[in-house]
Amino acid sequence: MKALVRLYINSYKGLSPAAWLLALVMLINRTGSMVIPFLGIYMSSELGFSKTQIGLVLGCFGLGSVAGSWLGGWLTDRFGNFKVQSWSLVLVIPLFLILPLFRSFEGLAGMIFILTLVADTFRPANSVSVARYAKPENITRAYSLNRMAVNLGFSIGPALGGFLATFSYNWIFYGNAIAASIAVVVFIYFFRNKKGNSQYTHQETKKSSEQQTIPERNAYRDGLFIGFNFFCFLFSMAFFQLITTLPLFYRDVHQLDSSQIGLLLGFSGFVIVLFEMVLIHLIENRMTVRQIMLMGTAIAAASYYMLNFDFGMIWLFLAMLVLSTGEMLTLPFTATISIQRAGKNNQGAYMGFNSLAFAAANIFSPYLGTYIAEHFGYNVLWTTTGTVLLVVSIAFYWIISKMNFVHKAHELG
Structure with a gap:
């Protein structure tokens, strides 16, 4: 038993405080991920959409995710991961709040695309920030910690969403807005003036000086x-x-x-x-x-x-x-x-x-x-x-x- 406890302690040892804080932000944000698991049910029972319409709206979710992933990467390289994550979290708040107002097929499809586009700009920026704040030798475990927070949030979110849906489906959207609000406050408070890991920065500087004559690849x-x-x-x-x-x-x-x-x-x-x-x-x-x-x-x-x-x-x-x-x-x-x-x-x-x-x-x-x-x-x-x-x-x-x-x-x- 002691060996098992020691193994668990060692698996988390060496992770920087910033890695834990990023995981906390992700946990709060993903705990609010209660719209998607209930979106199909909401469109069917509340809005009376056909299966074809439901499929097309979910397709807009996928398209928005693709566009958001590309845009988030582009913005991160130009404005930095902190600004992209902050604005993504801030902008999804009003989008979640007004989403229940769009009850037509066309309106909801367009809003789901916009919402997902804005929300998924967060993902590349967050991945870059994990690398920036993690110690180089612990980078994979830092990503694992972030994934653990995502999975824990996804476990809590649907259960919470199911509870809120007993009152009104609108509260699922409001719950997402509340979670995003808490996440952005925590993120800005802890990371607004935080520098990247000095060991990582030193390594990047060394790498850059060694390869200064070699142009960077285009992804x-x-x-x-x-x-x-x-x-x-x-x-x-x-x-x-x-x-x-x-x-x-x-x-x-x-x-x-x-x-x-x-x-x-x-x-x-x-x-x-x-x-x-x-x-x-x-x-x-x-x-x-x-x-x-x-x-x-x-x-x-x-x-x-x-x-x-x-x-x-x-x-x-x-x-x-x-x-x-x-x-x-x-x-x-x-x-x-x-x-x-x-x-x-x-x-x-x-x-x-x-x-x-x-x-x-x-x-x-x-x-x-x-x-x-x-x-x-x-x-x-x-x-x-x-x-x-x-x-x-x-x-x-x-x-x-x-x-x-x-x-x-x-x-x-």
């Missing part, structure tokens, strides 16, 4: 990085079946009710919050980045193959545990690879491009997943999803070696 013309992001897009296309077709599979095939489905999905967040930091701490000194990405993506593939077999509820929980393990091994390192690939003055563009790869999957993943399930069955969907992830695992291993990430994960700094 959108960097062939290897374009390939890496394409594989991230394919990964997320497959992985995001978790939040689109998997709940339908639980309902249609296993006849689970809403509470059981919520328990299974919540189990994923619980596993990540409890184990991700420890897992990263255990492997980052033992494996290279490409080995970790290969293993993590292959494990995620195995979890979808498992869904082709029916051994009861315990098997579903085991498959979710395997999928969560693959997620924990893969997603923190996509951010680390992106920030390390960037130069000193274009980190926003690189993080924005990487965020865009994941955001773009939100547009296509729901349609393709439901189409395959409806026309060919869930077994074909899970076999296809697992195979895509297996191919991507090999592709990650290949392209990361080309990008020269062949050292141990903890040596990335």
